[in-house]
Amino acid sequence: MSDTILIIGCGSIGERHLRCFQKTGRADVSACDANAALLQRVAAQYGAPGFTDLNAALAARQYSGIVICTPAQTHLDLALAALRHGAGVFIEKPLSTGLAKVDDLRDTALKSGRFVAVAYVYHAMAWIQEAREFLRSGEIGRPLHVSVATGQHFPTFRPAYREIYYTRHETGGGAIQDALTHIANTVEWLVGPTTRLYCDAAHQALEGVTVEDTVSVAARHGGVLVNYALNQFQAPNETVMNIHCEGGSVRIESHDRRWSVFRRGAPAWEQHQTPPLERDDLFIAQANDFLDGLHGKPTLLATLDEAVQTLKFNLAALESARSGRAVEISA
Numbered sequence: 001m002s003d004t005i006l007i008i009g010c011g012s013i014g015e016r017h018l019r020c021f022q023k024t025g026r027a028d029v030s031a032c033d034a035n036a037a038l039l040q041r042v043a044a045q046y047g048a049p050g051f052t053d054l055n056a057a058l059a060a061r062q063y064s065g066i067v068i069c070t071p072a073q074t075h076l077d078l079a080l081a082a083l084r085h086g087a088g089v090f091i092e093k094p095l096s097t098g099l100a101k102v103d104d105l106r107d108t109a110l111k112s113g114r115f116v117a118v119a120y121v122y123h124a125m126a127w128i129q130e131a132r133e134f135l136r137s138g139e140i141g142r143p144l145h146v147s148v149a150t151g152q153h154f155p156t157f158r159p160a161y162r163e164i165y166y167t168r169h170e171t172g173g174g175a176i177q178d179a180l181t182h183i184a185n186t187v188e189w190l191v192g193p194t195t196r197l198y199c200d201a202a203h204q205a206l207e208g209v210t211v212e213d214t215v216s217v218a219a220r221h222g223g224v225l226v227n228y229a230l231n232q233f234q235a236p237n238e239t240v241m242n243i244h245c246e247g248g249s250v251r252i253e254s255h256d257r258r259w260s261v262f263r264r265g266a267p268a269w270e271q272h273q274t275p276p277l278e279r280d281d282l283f284i285a286q287a288n289d290f291l292d293g294l295h296g297k298p299t300l301l302a303t304l305d306e307a308v309q310t311l312k313f314n315l316a317a318l319e320s321a322r323s324g325r326a327v328e329i330s331a
């Protein structure tokens, strides 16, 4: 039997979720977007019932899951409304732009007993899942030092960047909340939560915006030292994470769908390659995970607590970049 799913916000990522939930073959999908012209186009293209008003969408039927794909400052209010409706909730990253209402969401989620997860899509990547499993096996000991270099030419991937939430911190914009948050969440998933960081950030290159597009972070994740280097103007679309442990190193080359291990004393990297994927494949896998979660099955999706932790990373990085000081992050 199909689950009834409502997508709120049918812009760039919302349309992808709508299509990918349909492609699971397990979901009857409806669409809600405040932009009537956009909604009409999307609803017609995918044959989905469409609503410009959330209350009308919620009154029309009972949904088992609601997927929130609006700008970040609206996520928590919409998630609360979805839980009150009785649905499970899948929230796009970042969880929010501030900590207000986070406790309310946690309490409401707990009381509702509904499944809640956050769409940090790196959790759906087989090469990240496998590297994490290997690190957790303890075969090469504890992680001690992580270095991450990541970037892409954002205008190529998101030509509309000057006209969307990206232009302002208040709406979840800038490199820290939009791009680095994916990477910080992944590193936290691999080696544990960030406890302290120093962040330097600047607007270096992107035309038509003033938010930071380049970020350097020196962080502690408990006993692990982590360096993040990210920009949104470089030509190659690449993400490389080196996780150096007591007895060897793990390297994740996410753009090549590969993770590798170099054991101390070994002659070379041992590589683990994932075959090519279509871009929708990760989002279909993610949609299937969410549907599994609605039915009480275990998933690897980012939990609400993990997303709250990464929200604290985002806020600490913004504060450090403003103040020029290191910021402690409490659990």
Ligand SMILES: NC(=O)c1ccc[n+]([C@@H]2O[C@H](COP(=O)([O-])OP(=O)(O)OC[C@H]3O[C@@H](n4cnc5c(N)ncnc54)[C@H](O)[C@@H]3O)[C@@H](O)[C@H]2O)c1
Pocket (backbone or CB within 6 Å): 008, 009, 010, 011, 012, 013, 014, 032, 033, 034, 035, 038, 054, 069, 070, 071, 072, 074, 092, 093, 094, 119, 120, 121, 164, 165, 172, 178
């Ligand atoms: N995981 C990923 O790879 C990924 C990629 C892109 C965006 N995102 C995240 O998804 C969210 C949306 O990003 P986007 O790029 O799709 O933005 P977008 O601007 O393309 O789309 C947002 C849509 O939400 C609609 N909207 C806003 N408030 C609404 C409301 N209260 N009710 C109904 N509709 C409303 C707008 O009309 C717009 O169509 C952001 O949090 C962003 O960070 C994630």
